[in-house]
Amino acid sequence: MKILILYHSGAGNTRLLSRWICEKLSGKHKVEIAHIHSKYNKEYLQNFDLLVFGFPTHHAAPSLSMTEYIHHLKSFETPAKAFIFTTYGLYPGNSLRIFAKMLNKKNIKVLSYQKFRSPATDGVLLFSSKLRFMFRFEKNITNKLHSFTKEISNAMELTKNLIPPYQWYVPLNDLIKPFGIKYYENLKYQMHIIPALCTNCNLCVNICERKAWKENDPIPLFRRENCEFCLECVHKCPTEAIVFSKKMQKKPRLNKKFYSKAKAELKNK
């Protein structure tokens, strides 16, 4: 089976799990993995028997980059098949349900779905570092990953179309959601680089798919209108120079070291 794994990831949770799934499937199938990118248009996607989409939940919905990617995808003439998963920090709301419906509009059927509780890429910067659960993947994550991967591996004969059920707590979440979005919008307004820490290495410029950072001397320029607040630049900046408040300046980042350790832990479980 020819499988394409397409993911969007900010700090790196979804990337790590996508790569884990890719590695497990690669022995048995022909697998390609990529961050969502314009080159992956419908014509390209048609070369695969199965698509796997992974994305972070942002405000109880699929991330903006993933939403826009699907929005721009042309509809398939004959139904395509997909597995979908999301990574989330606390509660995913109807994120998978919303995404499944978006795929259906493009004539992509959802064979199965999964959610993986992961480090809270926003929470670790906003709350106390003593809240250790915010830095961890859920306990049984490798079991869940194994069974999800097994399901993908046996998907060839499947023809169903699953829409994840509506979550009972979503109306409660909807009450606070506008405040959450506004709060994060305000944080975005405060996003800046501490000049004394910036080495102008341009990593932020190079990694941001949305071009929210522009090359400049002596430090990159922030283009707020492009930013979706995925926090990739904040977590990856090698000198921790990108901040959105004084309070978060000292907060630990989910950086290279963090993900190497997380990768090793997933392997050993």
Ligand SMILES: Cc1cc2nc3c(=O)[nH]c(=O)nc-3n(C[C@H](O)[C@H](O)[C@H](O)COP(=O)(O)O)c2cc1C
């Ligand atoms: C702007 C933003 C909004 C978020 N909203 C939610 C949310 O509504 N529910 C939740 O459980 N986690 C939320 N999170 C946490 C992420 O979903 C979680 O950490 C995810 O695994 C990040 O994946 P990534 O590292 O691949 O970007 C949010 C994170 C960010 C940055």
